[in-house]
Amino acid sequence: MLRTAGLTKRFGGLTAVDSVDFQLRDGELCSLIGPNGAGKTTFFDLLTGALEPTAGSIELRRDGEWEPLTDASPAEVAQAGVHRSYQITNVFPERTVLENVRVAAQAAGPNDWKGWRNAAAFEEHVEEAYRILDRVGLDALADRPASALSHGEKRQLEVGIALAGDPDVLLLDEPNAGVSSESVDDIIDLIVDVARDHAVLLVEHNMDIVMNVSDRIVVLNQGAVIADDEPEAVQDDPAVQRAYLGGYGEDGREAPTTSGATTGDSADDGTDAGEGAEP
Numbered sequence: 492m493l494r495t496a497g498l499t500k501r502f503g504g505l506t507a508v509d510s511v512d513f514q515l516r517d518g519e520l521c522s523l524i525g526p527n528g529a530g531k532t533t534f535f536d537l538l539t540g541a542l543e544p545t546a547g548s549i550e551l552r553r554d555g556e557w558e559p560l561t562d563a564s565p566a567e568v569a570q571a572g573v574h575r576s577y578q579i580t581n582v583f584p585e586r587t588v589l590e591n592v593r594v595a596a597q598a599a600g601p602n603d604w605k606g607w608r609n610a611a612a613f614e615e616h617v618e619e620a621y622r623i624l625d626r627v628g629l630d631a632l633a634d635r636p637a638s639a640l641s642h643g644e645k646r647q648l649e650v651g652i653a654l655a656g657d658p659d660v661l662l663l664d665e666p667n668a669g670v671s672s673e674s675v676d677d678i679i680d681l682i683v684d685v686a687r688d689h690a691v692l693l694v695e696h697n698m699d700i701v702m703n704v705s706d707r708i709v710v711l712n713q714g715a716v717i718a719d720d721e722p723e724a725v726q727d728d729p730a731v732q733r734a735y736l737g738g739y740g741e742d743g744r745e746a747p748t749t750s751g752a753t754t755g756d757s758a759d760d761g762t763d764a765g766e767g768a769e770p
């Protein structure tokens with residue numbers, strides 16, 4: 492579905508992503524984990540065209556053919572069917588929940604530039620937005636300003652925005668960030684639901700979620716892949732344990748342990764700092 496070969500990003504002397512060979516398969520929910528500074532966000536930024544790779548390639552499989560995405564812009568990546576939900580809230584706060592998804596659907600559709608004067612297209616986007624809100628559990632809040640949503644509801648809205656335009660691949664960037672522990676089950680349900688009909692790559696610090704939802708887990712450490720396996724095997728991998736112990740305590744986030752997944756809202760790290768920024 493989506494693959495990288497030798498994908499590398501250097502910032503000066505620092506190699507943030509180091510020759511990563513990665514493949515997200517059709518219908519798969521793969522989680523990307525690693526200690527702080529491992530390169531997860533940089534890898535996502537490369538996949539979405541937000542950053543240019545120093546070396547390596549990115550390809551997307553469409554209609555049976557591998558197509559290059561290495562030099563694509565963020566808009567071209569999105570048009571190709573790879574959508575990302577952002578760790579930092581990426582909504583128009585004064586607009587309603589419905590409007591946020593409707594605008595995303597319009598932007599993702601063809602002939603975007605003339606959409607505003609096409610009443611039929613507008614109605615289709617509204618219908619799509621209602622379908623998506625129903626799916627992410629926000630249909631009852633459609634007319635509420637996005638700024639009035641709880642943290643958990645904002646995460647649901649971000650996933651809704653990423654779903655607009657019917658992508659093939661969803662990159663979910665910490666959908667649990669800032670969400671209270673009581674809402675974790677809702678986020679798990681949402682991730683599992685969207686994974687039914689999308690290939691999903693998830694970055695998530697909460698190991699309850701990662702262990703619950705993943706078909707496969709890829710572990711990055713210092714930019715390189717150190718494990719790529721099923722959840723149980725990754726959890727027991729000594730190299731993974733060592734990598735997490737090395738970074739343990741930097742911000743209170745915990746490592747996967749052999750005694751079971753870590754719990755709770757350790758990912759509640761205030762990543763809403765950029766809240767209100769318009770896309």
Ligand SMILES: Nc1ncnc2c1ncn2[C@@H]1O[C@H](COP(=O)(O)OP(=O)(O)OP(=O)(O)O)[C@@H](O)[C@H]1O
Binds near residue numbers: 528
């Ligand atoms: N624009 C940049 N310029 C210089 N260094 C950067 C830049 N962006 C990231 N880095 C560095 O690259 C490394 C990987 O960072 P990245 O944010 O990708 O890690 P991460 O795994 O997402 O971390 P976290 O879990 O803390 O969000 C870090 O050492 C970081 O300081």
